[in-house]
Amino acid sequence: MTELTDKPSGSDVRGSNTPRRIVVGITGASGAGYAVRVIELLAASGVETHIACSSLGRRLLAEEMGITQLDPDALSGGRGDRLVIHAGNDVGAACASGSFRHDGMVVVPASSNTLAKIAHGISDNLVQRAAQVTLKERRPLVIAHRESPIGMAEIEAMRMVTLAGAIVAPLSPGFYLEPTSIQDLVDFMAGRLLDLLGVPHGLKIRWDEHLEARRTPSA
Numbered sequence: 001m002t003e004l005t006d007k008p009s010g011s012d013v014r015g016s017n018t019p020r021r022i023v024v025g026i027t028g029a030s031g032a033g034y035a036v037r038v039i040e041l042l043a044a045s046g047v048e049t050h051i052a053c054s055s056l057g058r059r060l061l062a063e064e065m066g067i068t069q070l071d072p073d074a075l076s077g078g079r080g081d082r083l084v085i086h087a088g089n090d091v092g093a094a095c096a097s098g099s100f101r102h103d104g105m106v107v108v109p110a111s112s113n114t115l116a117k118i119a120h121g122i123s124d125n126l127v128q129r130a131a132q133v134t135l136k137e138r139r140p141l142v143i144a145h146r147e148s149p150i151g152m153a154e155i156e157a158m159r160m161v162t163l164a165g166a167i168v169a170p171l172s173p174g175f176y177l178e179p180t181s182i183q184d185l186v187d188f189m190a191g192r193l194l195d196l197l198g199v200p201h202g203l204k205i206r207w208d209e210h211l212e213a214r215r216t217p218s219a
């Protein structure tokens with residue numbers, strides 16, 4: 001694990017308001033590729049990223065991405081120096097404490113199980129504990145849920161976390177930008193999640209820019 005010193009969140013020494021420390025929770029829902037892309041983009045933006053992964057999150061990374069070791073470079077496109085990977089069952093890790101200052105947390109992908117646990121303030125693992133702490137400290141929490149269809153339990157849990165201050169962002173990419181690959185769909189959602197965390201990125205996911213590009217096609 002990379003050791004990094006505690007630093008205040010908020011605007012950085014360069015005077016910008018770019019978030020510089022984000023927590024990423026990975027759980028056992030389909031869509032591990034979204035997590036990897038979000039982590040890559042955070043690393044590319046120079047954000048110090050803290051990872052908490054549930055046991056089933058690890059299984060999904062293996063099943064869907066062939067990632068069997070939580071290796072910082074593999075998860076961040078070779079920029080692992082800004083990545084801190086915590087043991088998923090360590091509810092005593094740094095990001096389990098409200099005193100750990102960060103700029104927000106995203107749970108991606110978020111299973112119905114973890115969604116429900118967060119809604120009820122249960123913290124059996126580090127993802128759940130870090131999310132609970134993020135809510136109690138009134139920091140941004142984005143829950144990128146994946147399941148379909150959903151029943152009353154998920155709907156009620158979404159209502160509860162929304163009332164508690166979280167943003168539920170279902171992993172439901174739009175098709176209006178005329179995607180031609182799975183990567184386009186993943187990038188659409190990853191870009192929206194970074195927008196919600198206030199992290200800049202250069203992905204072409206904006207409707208207005210798409211319209212403009214359509215009006216002025218390159219020769």
Ligand SMILES: Cc1cc2nc3c(=O)[nH]c(=O)nc-3n(C[C@H](O)[C@H](O)[C@H](O)COP(=O)(O)O)c2cc1C
Binds near residue numbers: 027028055056060111
């Ligand atoms: C291959 C696979 C795919 C799964 N996909 C989903 C899913 O998309 N959404 C979901 O809520 N649960 C899904 N599950 C079930 C969860 O992994 C299970 O509820 C687990 O308890 C979640 O644990 P966690 O929230 O601690 O990660 C899947 C399980 C497996 C093995």
